[in-house]
Structures are given as structure tokens and as C-alpha cells.
């Protein structure tokens with residue numbers, strides 16, 4: 001499905017939810033406590049940037065707002081943000097998000113805006129004070145949702161939400177591990193669509209789609225005899241403890257890792273599939289906020305205080321460029337490249353995203369030391385420089401074929 005078809009599908013899911021009387025809270029930052037919103041009887045929906053929206057930001061946003069939030073702001077200006085009961089903004093993440101949320105408050109005073117403040121520092125999620133801080137912030141958010149929308153937190157609804165989100169993550173992680181072992185087992189575009197459908201509308205139906213796909217893949221891998229390897233890869237990725245011995249993947253190269261922050265996996269697959277003679281089978285794994293980092297957030301599985309559980313889960317997610325911990329993130333990326341026998345890394349940077357642009361040189365440096373080739377590709381929701389991006393990716397792939405990639 002082309003990118004515009006996918007976007008229309010997302011908008012359709014949102015409309016369907018509204019038509020069935022569901023109240024939707026849109027969110028922007030990937031590490032949002034979905035279970036909390038569901039426990040209040042509402043539906044969290046990841047807002048999506050849409051190409052071709054008339055620009056409305058010039059009069060309001062400073063130039064340092066990134067292309068992603070500019071697009072979202074323009075969507076709101078153009079009344080295309082969808083039927084939302086409220087919008088959840090993060091605090092303490094990046095200047096762009098802080099800026100757009102401040103401007104939004106003034107320009108759209110009738111919108112019901114919520115805020116979740118994230119801790120500055122991240123550490124051991126089991127012991128760090130960050131967990132205490134985020135627990136109380138989530139509790140405050142819960143109070144605000146309760147009073148704004150007159151919907152109380154329900155423990156039963158929370159438990160149902162936890163079961164559903166965990167089922168999604170378990171299935172999606174298996175699919176990620178299967179593609180790492182054999183990328184042609186399912187197109188990356190299909191994985192991206194499944195994950196996006198869930199993040200747009202986390203419902204029983206969207207989880208079933210992911211689960212059924214996982215079962216189909218599991219059956220096909222059982223026949224090919226690599227199921228055990230896939231399960232080992234899944235365990236290693238979940239624990240983020242990667243064995244010293246690299247995997248023995250199946251299929252043709254080159255094997256590409258896609259790195260970046262708040263970039264849509266669907267945009268990446270549409271871009272790659274648009275390049276002549278290239279398919280997204282080359283993408284072995286992504287390290288994107290709305291892909292790997294959402295999927296490999298730790299499940300909630302204890303019977304402790306729900307708010308503490310949600311905080312611990314969020315803080316367990318693979319790190320973002322908006323957070324501390326650059327060294328650890330870069331080390332994980334290069335370890336992953338070694339473990340999955342990656343030939344090259346494509347670093348996608350959201351245009352005007354300071355965190356992405358700050359992180360990219362460190363990734364390049366580390367990959368160079370690990371003898372993995374990289375290229376940097378600025379991207380925006382419009383794919384406005386698409387021809388140039390395609391040429392850059394194509395040249396990069398050719399350079400790998402000529403023997404510049406990692407020696408297997």
C-alpha cells in the first residue's frame with residue numbers, strides 16, 4: 001500500500017473510533033502510558049504527520065520547531081487533526097515539543113490539553129529516583145484525565161489494557177526477531193502498517209491482526225527449521241543483552257539497520273520501496289521511536305501499584321535522542337549491528353530535529369570504529385526532497401555492494 005493509502009487508513013480508524021462513541025486522546029511522544037488512558041475508558045491514538053497539509057505554523061512557531069511538529073500544528077490549523085477529545089503533550093523532552101505545546105495552548109484555547117513531564121535523568125529502572133518522579137507524574141495525569149473528562153481510573157480496565165498491550169508487544173517482538181533472521185519472511189512495510197494500526201487505534205482488532213501475522217510467520221519458520229534461532233534472537237533483543245556470536249541469517253544482502261528518532265517506519269518503507277530495483281527486504285531492523293523502541297518497551301507484569309508499573313515500563317524503553325544516555329544508545333546500536341550482521345546503517349534525521357542531529361555524529365563515529373558504513377538522510381513528513389533521498393540511499397547500497405560493507 002502506498003504511503004497516502006496508509007495515512008487514509010489511519011484516519012479511517014480514528015473516525016471509526018469516534019463514530020462508535022469512543023473518546024480519543026491524541027499523543028505525540030512515543031513513550032506514553034497507553035494503559036493509563038485505556039484504564040480511564042478512553043483510547044490513546046498516536047497523532048500522525050500527513051504530507052500535503054497547508055502550512056499554518058509560520059505565524060506562530062519559532063524556526064527551531066522541527067518539521068514533525070510543524071506538520072502536526074498545521075494539521076490542527078487546517079482542522080485535520082481528527083476527532084480528538086484531548087491531546088497529551090510531553091514536557092522535558094525537546095524544545096520543539098515544548099514550543100508547540102505552549103503555542104497550541106494560546107492559539108487553540110478550547111482544546112483540552114494534557115501534559116506528562118518526564119524525568120531528566122534515566123538510570124536503572126528498578127532503583128532510580130526517576131521511577132518515583134514519573135510514577136507521581138502519571139498519577140497527576142490520571143487525576144487530570146478524571147476531572148477533565150469525568151472518567152475515573154478503573155483497575156479492571158487497567159488489567160484488560162495491560163493484557164492487550166502486552167499481547168501486542170509480544171507478537172510484534174517475535175515479528176521483529178523473525179525479520180532479523182530472515183527479512184523476506186514479511187515485508188517491512190507490512191510490519192510498519194501493523195504497528196501503526198495498533199498505535200493509531202489500540203483495539204482488540206488491531207492486536208488480533210498482529211497476533212495472527214505472528215502465528216502465520218511462526219508456522220512458516222517452523223517448516224524452515226529456524227524457529228529456535230528466532231526465539232533466541234527475540235530473547236536477546238528483549239533483554240538487550242546481545243550474545244558475542246553473531247546470528248546466521250537467511251536471505252540475500254545487503255542487511256541494513258535504520259536508525260533515527262521520531263520518524264515513521266511507514267515513511268521509510270515507502271521511500272525505500274520507491275527506489276528502482278530495491279525493496280524493503282534490505283531493512284533488517286529499525287531503531288526508530290515508532291518502531292523498535294515502542295515494541296521493545298518492557299511489559300507490565302507485576303501486581304504492584306499500577307502507576308509505578310507504568311513508570312517502570314516507560315523508563316525501560318530503548319533510549320531516545322531526547323534523553324540522557326547517548327553513550328549507551330550508541331553502544332547498543334553497534335552491538336546490534338555486529339550481532340545481526342548488519343552491512344550498513346542509514347541514519348534518518350527529522351529535519352530541524354536538534355536531538356537527532358546531535359546524536360547522528362556519535363552514531364557515525366562508533367559505526368566507523370566498528371567498520372560498519374553509514375549514511376545520513378534528512379527526512380520530513382512531506383518527503384519533500386524524495387528524489388535526493390532516493391539517490392543517496394541507492395548510492396549507499398551500491399557502495400556496500402562494491403565491498404565497502406562489513407565482511408561477513
Ligand code: SF4
Nearest residue numbers: 066094096262350353
Ligand atoms: S522530531 Fe526531534 S525535535 Fe521534533 S518533536 Fe521529535 S525529538 Fe523533538
